[in-house]
Amino acid sequence: MPMIRALCTDAGKDLTEYSRWLWRAGIAHRISEEAGQQVLWLADESAVDFAKTALEAFERGELETEGGQQPTLDIDSSxxxxxxxxxxxxxxxxxxxxxxxxxxxxxxxxxxxxxxxxxxxxxxxxxxxxxxxxxxxxxxxxxxxxxxxxxxxxxxxxxxxxxxxxxxxxxxxxxxxxxxxxxxxxxxxxxxxxxxxxxxxxxxxxxxxxxxxxxxxxxxxxxxxxxxxxxxxxxxxxxxxxxxxxxxxxxxxxxxxxxxxxxxxxxxxxxxxxxxxxxxxxxxxxxxxxxxxx
Structure with missing residues (x-):
C-alpha cells in the first residue's frame, strides 16, 4: 500500500510513545530516518492533520493516555x-x-x-x-x-x-x-x-x-x-x-x-x-x- 509522507521531526526524539498512541487511535503508519530527520508515513491522507496535532501535543507533554499507561498495539485484537x-x-x-x-x-x-x-x-x-x-x-x-x-x-x-x-x-x-x-x-x-x-x-x-x-x-x-x-x-x-x-x-x-x-x-x-x-x-x-x- 503506498504511504504518504506526512511530517518530519528531529532524529533525536524518541517517538515510541507517539507511535503507540497512533496505533491505538487506529492510524496505520511507519517512521523512517532520512538525512538526520525522522519521517512519519501514513496510509490515510485524511489522518495527516490529526497526526500533526497529536505530535504537537506529544512535544508539549500533553498526549493523553488512558489510566496513565502507554498505549500499545495488540495485533491479536482484530x-x-x-x-x-x-x-x-x-x-x-x-x-x-x-x-x-x-x-x-x-x-x-x-x-x-x-x-x-x-x-x-x-x-x-x-x-x-x-x-x-x-x-x-x-x-x-x-x-x-x-x-x-x-x-x-x-x-x-x-x-x-x-x-x-x-x-x-x-x-x-x-x-x-x-x-x-x-x-x-x-x-x-x-x-x-x-x-x-x-x-x-x-x-x-x-x-x-x-x-x-x-x-x-x-x-x-x-x-x-x-x-x-x-x-x-x-x-x-x-x-x-x-x-x-x-x-x-x-x-x-x-x-x-x-x-x-x-x-x-x-x-x-x-x-x-x-x-x-x-x-x-x-x-x-x-x-x-x-x-x-x-
Missing part, C-alpha cells in the same frame, strides 16, 4: 472478538438494541412498544390511546424516560444508528471507558426523549438511538476542541454530513419520500446536550492539566 474485548459496552448496547428491534418486530408488536414507549397506551379500535405520563410514573415506570432509544421502526433506521454507535461509542469507550460511555448514553438519551415528548405530546410515540448518536457526535466535537489530542476528534466531513442530515430532516422531505416521521426535537436536543457535556468536561480537563503543569 475482528469481532477483538471489538468485543475492546468495546464491550458499545457491543452490548448494539446487541440490546438489535434484540429489542427483532422482538418488537420493528415496532409492529404493541406489547413490546407498550412497555418501552415514553408514554404508555391502550389500543382502542386499533389506535393507541395514550395515558397520562404521571400515571406511569406513579406506577414506578421510570424506565420510560430512557427506553424509547431502543425502539426502532425499520431495518434501515436500526442499521444507520448502530453503525454510528459503533463508530462514536466505540471511540469514546476506547479512550474514556465503558462506564463513561454508558453515563453519556443515559444522560443524552433522557434529555433527547424528554424533549421529543414535549414537542409531540399529543401523539408521543417515537423511538430510536438517533438522539444519542447526535449527542455522542456533539460530545466528541466539542471535547476535541479543548483537547485535540484526546483521540476523539472526528473528520470535518463526518460532522458536516451529520449536521447536514439534521438540516435535511427539518425540511420534511424525508417524510415525503417515505422515511416516516423524523424525531427532529430528539436529534437537536441530543446534539446540543452532547456539545454542552463535551464543553464542560473538555474545559475542566484542560484546566486540570494547566494547573498540574503550573
Amino acid at each position: 475482528g469481532v472478538f477483538g471489538m468485543l474485548i475492546k468495546h464491550p459496552v458499545t457491543i452490548a448496547l448494539i446487541a440490546l438494541t438489535a434484540g429489542v428491534a427483532i422482538l418488537s418486530r420493528f415496532g409492529a408488536d404493541p406489547a413490546w412498544v407498550h412497555w418501552l414507549s415514553f408514554s404508555d397506551f391502550e389500543l382502542v379500535a386499533g389506535y393507541p390511546y395514550f395515558l397520562p405520563l404521571s400515571q406511569s410514573l406513579d406506577a414506578g415506570q421510570w424506565w420510560r424516560f430512557l427506553t424509547p432509544v431502543f425502539l426502532h421502526f425499520s431495518g434501515l433506521h436500526l442499521v444507520f444508528n448502530m453503525l454510528w454507535l459503533l463508530i462514536l461509542g466505540g471511540r469514546i469507550e476506547q479512550y474514556r471507558g465503558g462506564l463513561f460511555l454508558l453515563l453519556l448514553v443515559v444522560v443524552i438519551g433522557i434529555t433527547s426523549n424528554l424533549t421529543q415528548y414535549l414537542f409531540s405530546i399529543d401523539h408521543p410515540l417515537f423511538g430510536g438511538f438517533s438522539g444519542v448518536v447526535y449527542g455522542l457526535l456533539g460530545f466528541c466535537w466539542i471535547y476535541s476542541y479543548y483537547l485535540p489530542s484526546a483521540g476523539l476528534a472526528q473528520p470535518r466531513a463526518v460532522i458536516g454530513f451529520m449536521v447536514g442530515w439534521l438540516l435535511v430532516c427539518f425540511t420534511g422531505i424525508l417524510e415525503v419520500v417515505g422515511f416516516g416521521a423524523i424525531a427532529n426535537a430528539a436529534h437537536t436536543a441530543g446534539l446540543v446536550s452532547g456539545c454542552v457535556l463535551g464543553g464542560i468536561y473538555g474545559y475542566s480537563r484542560r484546566q486540570q492539566r494547566m494547573r498540574e503543569e503550573s
Whole structure:
C-alpha cells in the first residue's frame, strides 16, 4: 500500500510513545530516518492533520493516555472478538438494541412498544390511546424516560444508528471507558426523549438511538476542541454530513419520500446536550492539566 509522507521531526526524539498512541487511535503508519530527520508515513491522507496535532501535543507533554499507561498495539485484537474485548459496552448496547428491534418486530408488536414507549397506551379500535405520563410514573415506570432509544421502526433506521454507535461509542469507550460511555448514553438519551415528548405530546410515540448518536457526535466535537489530542476528534466531513442530515430532516422531505416521521426535537436536543457535556468536561480537563503543569 503506498504511504504518504506526512511530517518530519528531529532524529533525536524518541517517538515510541507517539507511535503507540497512533496505533491505538487506529492510524496505520511507519517512521523512517532520512538525512538526520525522522519521517512519519501514513496510509490515510485524511489522518495527516490529526497526526500533526497529536505530535504537537506529544512535544508539549500533553498526549493523553488512558489510566496513565502507554498505549500499545495488540495485533491479536482484530475482528469481532477483538471489538468485543475492546468495546464491550458499545457491543452490548448494539446487541440490546438489535434484540429489542427483532422482538418488537420493528415496532409492529404493541406489547413490546407498550412497555418501552415514553408514554404508555391502550389500543382502542386499533389506535393507541395514550395515558397520562404521571400515571406511569406513579406506577414506578421510570424506565420510560430512557427506553424509547431502543425502539426502532425499520431495518434501515436500526442499521444507520448502530453503525454510528459503533463508530462514536466505540471511540469514546476506547479512550474514556465503558462506564463513561454508558453515563453519556443515559444522560443524552433522557434529555433527547424528554424533549421529543414535549414537542409531540399529543401523539408521543417515537423511538430510536438517533438522539444519542447526535449527542455522542456533539460530545466528541466539542471535547476535541479543548483537547485535540484526546483521540476523539472526528473528520470535518463526518460532522458536516451529520449536521447536514439534521438540516435535511427539518425540511420534511424525508417524510415525503417515505422515511416516516423524523424525531427532529430528539436529534437537536441530543446534539446540543452532547456539545454542552463535551464543553464542560473538555474545559475542566484542560484546566486540570494547566494547573498540574503550573
